[in-house]
Each structure stands twice: as C-alpha cells, then as structure tokens.
Amino acid sequence: MRKKRVLLLSEGFGSGHTQAAYALAFGLRELDPGIQTRVIELGKFLNPVLGPMIVNAYRKTVVKQPKLVGIVYRRQYKKSLNRLTQLALHRIFYTHTSQVINQLKPDLIVCTHPVPNAVVSRLKRLGLDVPLYTLITDYDAHGTWTSTEVTKYLVSTPLVMQKLIDRGIPRQRIEVTGIPVHPNFWHTYDKAEIHSQFGLKDMPTVLIMGGGWGILNSDDLLAHMTEYRDRVQLIYCVGNNEEARDRLLADPRFQHPNVKVLGFTREVSKLMDVSDLLVTKPGGMTCTEGLSKGIPMLFYEPIPGQEEENCEYFVNNGFGEMLESTDTIEKWFHLIQEPYAAVQYRRKLLSKRNQQYNPTQCSRAVLQFMQ
Incomplete structure (x- = not known):
C-alpha cells in the first residue's frame, strides 16, 4: 500500500517559516511513521543562484531599513496577492513548480510562507487537484496569506482566526492549532547533562538570541547585562553571524567564565531548559519555542509589522515583556x-501554556485529514 505523502513548501525569508515546516514534518512522522514528508524552500530549490540573492537582499533591507519593511507590511495588510502578481511570480521564479509537484505526487501540500501559497493557489485554479493547507507562522493574519483556493488555514490563536473571518474566510476552513515546534521542544532534558555538554554552571542563566541577521545591536543593553556576569550566567546565540561572534569575543566585557558566546546550534531546546530568561527578537517561531518551554521572555527591537504583532500578543498574554531600558x-x-x-x-x-497550547495539535490536524 502506497504511503501517504505531505509536501511542505516554505521560503528562506527568516528562518521561522522553514523551521515550522520541519517541525510539522517531524511531528507528523512521530505520530505516524508511515507518512512521508518533504520540506522544500521553493525559490531556492527552483533558482539555486537567484533565490539566495533575493533572500540576502531582503535580509539587508530588514537590517538597514526596518521602517520600510513596516510601511510595506501595513500598506499591503488587507490585500491578498492578486492574480497578476501570482502570474508574475510563477513565470519569473516558479515556472517548474507544477513539475516538482507532479514528480513528488503529494496527497497534501502545506505552505508555511505566503509566496509558495500563492503559487500553489494559482496552480489549483488551473486544475491541480491536491488539498492545500496554509500554516500561518505568525500571530497575525496578513492579507498575502489568503486565497480562495486554500482548503484549510492552520493558525496560532483564536485572534488570528477572527482576523481571517473578518476578511470573509469561512469559519469551517480555519483551525486554531498553534504554530508547531520541533519535538525537541516537547521534551525536558537533564540539566546536569546540558551543563556538562556546554560547560555551563548551575546558576541563574539568561539566553540571548537574535544575532543571525546582524540585528543584535543594542550595545548599551548588552553591556549592561554583562554587569551581572558574576551573579548571572549569560549565553549569547548569534547563529551564523561570525562577525557578531568575533565582535563579542573581542570585547573584554564578554571575556568571563560566566559568559558564553555561541554560533549556530541545533540545541536551543536544551539551552532553554537550563535558562531562566530568554531575550529575543519576537519572531513567531522563537516565541512559540519559548512558549513551549514556559520560559519568560524579553523582546527587543521588533521589526515593524509581524514582529510587532507577535510581541503584542505575548506581552498581552503575560508570556513576556518589552526590553525598553536597563530598568527592565x-x-x-x-x-x-x-x-x-x-x-x-x-x-x-x-x-x-498547558491551557493555551498543545505542541502536537497542528500535526494532529494534518494527520486527521490524511486518514
């Protein structure tokens, strides 16, 4: 008997979209090992040279002109991607999408980014007969996520569901599932083993994240945190940003046994287990990972648009606070x-968290459709 197949399409505009796709894929296989999953960052897959260039240009815009990102976000807030835009996207960047789908023969397509969502929606209008699930990876519902061809929306909160309903999306096409996180965030790890693995001490610990795109730039606040280094252990995660890592390591304030500066790591779930506080950009995925671990969060420098909405949700619901000054x-x-x-x-x-979030709910919603 042929195994059921789920194709998950994302884009690399920030790591959260693809992380959500992988988290859902892992969750599906953990619930039902018989399901086959494939995660693809569609633009990069179809255009291995041009795709990363576009992502890099977007990253530079976010870092250097965040207000412009916010203006574009709000200007297009209530608008879905129109058919002319979808046609242009398909012909310029996504010409071979239908060939990929025909080759992989999925029983269900899940999109975790608006662009592949729009491309698949267009293919469905042209005759593609595969159900399309749209997983919105923020705590807001921008218009670019919406399309009449979407079979079901998987959303983070009842508030996002209501925003879709207000746009005319039928209630029965929306399910509140929360944003999926990798199964690593479902488990609690042994703290002593983590301390040994990373050379950490058993003392109050703060995990600081968000430097992967060069946006960990609040130097005054970073410096103020190091004033506690004799009493509080500080772990800085800067991702693949080697420049930021070198800059911090060269600073005498960060040269202390209780200060760790880490590059890219897949062990964030473990680091959260031994941390008492998370300082982070309010990306939808990182916030959900923090939520799953029940760790209090401080949010800094939200990008205008979706990060502001994410921040508002978590602050209003008591999971975090804005990092506005040294008093915080x-x-x-x-x-x-x-x-x-x-x-x-x-x-x-x-x-x-237990009242508001079930880490397996999104996977179960997709699995229910597959059965």
Whole structure:
C-alpha cells in the first residue's frame, strides 16, 4: 500500500517559516511513521543562484531599513496577492513548480510562507487537484496569506482566526492549532547533562538570541547585562553571524567564565531548559519555542509589522515583556536570582501554556485529514 505523502513548501525569508515546516514534518512522522514528508524552500530549490540573492537582499533591507519593511507590511495588510502578481511570480521564479509537484505526487501540500501559497493557489485554479493547507507562522493574519483556493488555514490563536473571518474566510476552513515546534521542544532534558555538554554552571542563566541577521545591536543593553556576569550566567546565540561572534569575543566585557558566546546550534531546546530568561527578537517561531518551554521572555527591537504583532500578543498574554531600558534588565535579572520566585513564575507560565497550547495539535490536524 502506497504511503501517504505531505509536501511542505516554505521560503528562506527568516528562518521561522522553514523551521515550522520541519517541525510539522517531524511531528507528523512521530505520530505516524508511515507518512512521508518533504520540506522544500521553493525559490531556492527552483533558482539555486537567484533565490539566495533575493533572500540576502531582503535580509539587508530588514537590517538597514526596518521602517520600510513596516510601511510595506501595513500598506499591503488587507490585500491578498492578486492574480497578476501570482502570474508574475510563477513565470519569473516558479515556472517548474507544477513539475516538482507532479514528480513528488503529494496527497497534501502545506505552505508555511505566503509566496509558495500563492503559487500553489494559482496552480489549483488551473486544475491541480491536491488539498492545500496554509500554516500561518505568525500571530497575525496578513492579507498575502489568503486565497480562495486554500482548503484549510492552520493558525496560532483564536485572534488570528477572527482576523481571517473578518476578511470573509469561512469559519469551517480555519483551525486554531498553534504554530508547531520541533519535538525537541516537547521534551525536558537533564540539566546536569546540558551543563556538562556546554560547560555551563548551575546558576541563574539568561539566553540571548537574535544575532543571525546582524540585528543584535543594542550595545548599551548588552553591556549592561554583562554587569551581572558574576551573579548571572549569560549565553549569547548569534547563529551564523561570525562577525557578531568575533565582535563579542573581542570585547573584554564578554571575556568571563560566566559568559558564553555561541554560533549556530541545533540545541536551543536544551539551552532553554537550563535558562531562566530568554531575550529575543519576537519572531513567531522563537516565541512559540519559548512558549513551549514556559520560559519568560524579553523582546527587543521588533521589526515593524509581524514582529510587532507577535510581541503584542505575548506581552498581552503575560508570556513576556518589552526590553525598553536597563530598568527592565534590573527587574528580571533580580527576579531570576530569587530561586523561589523564579521557579514559581516558570510554573505559572507552564500552567498557562498547558491551557493555551498543545505542541502536537497542528500535526494532529494534518494527520486527521490524511486518514
């Protein structure tokens, strides 16, 4: 008997979209090992030279002109990608998408980025007979995600569902599933083993993330955090940004046994387990990973648009706070040094998480369709 196949299409405009696709793929296989999954960043796959160039140009725009990104986001907020735009995308960048789909023969397509979602929607209008699920990977519903050809929307919260309903999407085509995270974030790891693996101490710990795109630039706040290095362990994750890593390592303030500067790592789930506080950009995926671990979060420099919406959701629901000044650092760094207060706060967040989020729900929603 032929195994069921799920094709997950994403794009590399920020790592969260593709991470969500892989997380859903892992979750599906963990629930049903008989399902075959394939994750593709479509633009890069079809255009291995041009695709990364476009992503790099977008990254530079985000870093150097974030206000422009916000203006474009809001200007197009209520608009779906029109048919002329979809046609242009298909002919210029995605000409061979139908060939890929015909070759892989999926029983279901899941898109975790608006662009492949629009491309597949156009193919469905032209006769493609494969169900299309759209997984919205933020805590907002921008118009570019929407299309009449979508079979079902998988969304993060009831608020996002209501935004889609307000745009005329039928309620029965929307399911609140939360954003999937990798199964690594479903588990709790042994802290002693993690301390040994990374050379960490058993002491109050802060995990700082977000330098992969060169946007960990709040030097004054970073410097202020190092003033606690005798009492608080600091772990800086800068991803593949070697320039940022070299800059931090060369700074005497970061040359301390209680300060770790890490490059790219696949062990973020473990680092969250031994951390008492997460300082991060409010990307939809990172926030959901923090939510799954029940770790309090401080958000800095949200990109205008979806990151602002993500930040608003998590702050309003008590999972985090904006990092606006050194006073915020003082407050939280003192809290995590009080063992009882830190443990009680974490328990409160885990209880709230259990009420609002089930890490397997998105995978189960897709699996239910496959059966």
